[in-house]
Amino acid sequence: MQFDTQSLWLYLHFPMLQLNVLEQSQVSETQDIDKPRAIYQSTNNQIVQVNQAAFNQGIRIGMGLAKASLLFSDLALHEYMPEIEENTIQQLAQSLYLITSDIALSPPSGIILRAQNMLHLYGDLKSYWRIISYCLGQHGYDYQAASAYSIQSAKLLALQGKTLITEERKAIQQQLEKCTISLSEIDAKDVEKLARIGVHTVKELQKLPAAELANRVSRYSMNVINELRGHSPAKVRFFQPATEFQDFIELIYEIEDLQKLLPVLARSLSKLEHFLYVRNARCMSIALDLLQREESPLKLEFNSALPIYRSSDWLEIIGLKLERTALSAPVYGVELYCVNYEITPVPNDDMFAQKSYHIEGLSLISRLISKLGEDKVKSLSYHADFRPEKCSQLSPVGHKRNKQPSTAYADRPGILLPQPQLLTHQISIIKGPERIISGWWDEQQIQRDYFVGQDAQGQQVWVYKTPDNQWFLHGYFV
Amino acid sequence: MNPILHELQNKQWVWSATCAKQQEQQKKRSTTGFASFDNILSSGFPDTGMVHIGSRQGSGELSFLLYILGHQLDTKDARFWVFIAPPGHINAEFLLANNVDLEHLFIIHNASCEDALWSAEQCAKSGACANVFVWQKNLSQVQVRKLEVAAQRGRCRCFWFDYSQQLQQNLPLTLSLSLQRQQDWIQVGINKQKAGWAKTPVKIPFPLRCKKSIRYTSSESANLQHNVVNLHN
Incomplete structure (x- = not known):
């Protein structure tokens, strides 16, 4: 999307984002948070981020690995991972999205805000910035911010570490002129070419006429320069909040x-x-x-x-x-x-309506399942079958089941043994037999004569006799 | 809340107006359906708290209890019934015959003693359960106390079936019963109850269902009966 050169932009640069993320995610009990720590980029053998403790040891950004480890041998090193920073600025953009509308990301560690249209909402830049800085403060990452009338200028100012939040064109221009062009997005080759003709800062760049520059630098660099000068509008794609959460x-x-x-x-x-x-x-x-x-x-x-x-x-x-x-x-x-x-559906229930146990019930079940495992928490359903062990079936809790049957035997015992056991003690028969022959269709045929028995202590049991005269204990009348 | 106050309240040393409601709940009793049993129970069965049932396995302890609970069934009450660590498979037919709604019921099985007690406590205090049935051998004073407090808090009954035949004295139970089967009678003794004294056992007629010649649970049984030929009766 294109914009005119009149709108005000804010650029937020996070110079040690990965280090901040790393240190924040740790438990505070370890004192090692203050340990010298640095982020190392292996592709060009450079230290890219250092914390205060490492800085105090003399370790600077841009050093090689050998030099850094000579300076302080116990340095905690982490490999630079742009994905972490990109994820983090995504999250930052998420939370900024609640207070400002137009956000663009500048990976791996920059965020661009369009301040112009927010000024009406918040009154002026000062109060807008107060809200933004409060939001950034909650995350606790180090940042450098600058405002300018083009994205490239704002970015350059922010990268230089000049926290400059103002609407005044003059002040912005003054600061911008002091900036060196090496930090801008101008192609490194072109920066070198420009350096050869004595152009190091933005001020010197702005003295040269555009036509002359166009002969020397690439088209890409020319676009950047035009933006820096405030001649051409910015092109950005705005951030859309993610639909999934990932951390x-x-x-x-x-x-x-x-x-x-x-x-x-x-x-x-x-x-x-x-x-x-x-x-x-x-x-x-x-x-x-x-x-x-x-x-x-x-x-x-x-x-x-x-x-x-x-x-x-x-x-x-x-x-x-x-x-x-x-x-x-x-x-x-x-x-x-x-x-x-x-x-979340918004309930419109009467506050004093009868208390429902539904929610407590569901949260109870999820707590039980997560502790005990799904295989230990079951619900019971009745299955019409003549074989006693097939009547009761355990199913996962919460599944919709068929309607309860209208007919079942009323004289069955409460507890059935998982495996019928050989009857070992003497009982007297109270009632029986009841012959059950069933199950020829699924290879689990049974033929049993069931009896109700009772022993001398009053224990009532359900036993059966197989055709070969073996007696088994199958259940208890609890 | 202030941590000291919180602790005091946990120990139940602070009286609050909400306690009054709970205490009233504790006192609330409902009839068992047996006049003689009501008599020795200071006019009914407690609505909340931990109930210990000591008996031999298979003396009709659960059916006796379900019969009593059947007298108090509130059809609107959609709270759960939970069976924790039963000594075998709970038979669905048996529950249906005792008018237990299988929709609002779940079972926790194959759980270790520790897990079973943990789940019992969670269920009891959640407020989502009406009755919790636990099968365990010996529980310590602390374990019983935990379950008792949980049951009071969640306003439910927690039944502890104990087949060990030996009850440790002075456990903080709401009610402790011992059941003994004598042919068609069940002899019920009260070892301990919160509001009242231990009483001499009473005999209550409670024959096995098979002796009552009720074979089926519903009126449709007539249809089914056509298919069954009773050879021996």
């Missing part, structure tokens, strides 16, 4: 005890809670990938019988399931997904 956390430590993972997951889940909250949505299942060292990722899925969104509810379900999960290798990263969610 990746890289751990500083490899974790073997899954319970220690819970505080880390809590952060991710509160992001999910926010994601669902602003959409007025709830979800019934989330997926978690535990990335294991030297093993394929362990994929877990958590289900709730009732759609929920609160992180505390999810944490409870996850905690219960993780208790039963065993790891084959230490975990170094965690990925959380939520693909399907539903919009």
Whole structure:
């Protein structure tokens, strides 16, 4: 989409995004947060992000690996992963989307906001910026911001580290003129060419006529220069909020005890809670990938019988399931997904209407299933069959079942043994026999004569005799 | 809430107006359907709390209980009935014959003792269950206390079937019964009850269903009976 050269843009640059993300995702109990730490880009052998402690040790951005490790041998190094930063600015854009309309991403670590149309809403730039900086403050990432009348200028100012939020063209121009062009988007080759003719800053660039420049630099660089000068409009594609939730956390430590993972997951889940909250949505299942060292990722899925969104509810379900999960290798990263969610219907019930137990029931069942496993929590249904062991069938809880039958035997025992046992003690017969011959159609034919028996202590049992005169105990009249 | 206050409330040392309602609930009793049993039970069966039933397995303990509960069935009550760790498969036919709604029922089986008690507590305190039936051998004072508090909180009854024939004294139960089958009678003794004294056992007529010559659960039985030829009766 194209814009005129009159609108005001804000550029947010996050200089140490991956480092911030990494440090935030850790549990605060470890004191190692203050440990010298750096992000290293292996493709060009450069340190790209350093934290304060590492900076104090003399480690600077742009150093090679050898130099850095000579300066401080105990430096914690992490490989630069642009995907982490890209995901994070996606999330930042998500939360900024609630307060500002036109957002464009400038991967891996920049966000462009169109401030012009928001000025009417918030009154002036100052109050607009207050809201934006409050929102950024909540995330706690380091950032550099600048405003300008073209995206390229705003970006250049922000990259230079000049936090300049103003509407005054003069002030912007003054600061812009001081900037070196090497940080701009102008092609590196062209920057070199320009340097040869003595052009290092924007001021020097602006002195040259456009026609002369066009002979020297590529078309792409020319577009950037025109934008910097304020002659040509910006072309951007605006951000659309994601429809799925996805979050990746890289751990500083490899974790073997899954319970220690819970505080880390809590952060991710509160992001999910926010994601669902602003959409007025709830979800019934989330997926978690535990990335294991030297093993394929362990994929877990958590289900709730009732759609929920609160992180505390999810944490409870996850905690219960993780208790039963065993790891084959230490975990170094965690990925959380939520693909399907539903919009919460707004109930219009009377507040004083009779209390429904439905919700408590569903959340109870999901809690039981997540702790015990689906195979241990069952519902019971009746199946019309003459064979006693076929009458009762266990099925997963929550499945819709057929209507209850109208007819069943009334004189059956309450407890049936899973396997009939040989009758070992003496009983007296109270009633019987009742012959059951059935099941010829499915290879599980039975022929039994059932009796009701009672022993001297008053225990009443259901026994049967097979055609070859063996006696079995099949149930108790509890 | 203030953590101290919270702790005090957990120990039930603070009285609050909501407790009054609960206490009233505790006092609320409903008839068992047997006059003599009501008599020794200080006028009825408790509506909430933990009930211990000591008997031998197979003396009609569950059917006796279901018969009593059948007198109090509220058709609007859609709360769950939960059977936890039964000593075998619960028979659906038997439950149907005792007018138990299979829709609102689930079973937790093959669970370890620890899991069974945990689930019992969760079910009891959730407020979504009307009756929780637990089969366990020996429970400690702490375990019983937990279930009792949970049942009071969730306003449900928690039945503990105990076949061990030996009951530890002074467990914090709402009611403790011992059942003994004597031919067509069940002898019911009260070991302990919250509102009242232990009483001398009473004999209640409770024959097996097969002796009552009721073979089928519904009126449609007539149709079915055409297909069955009774050879021995």
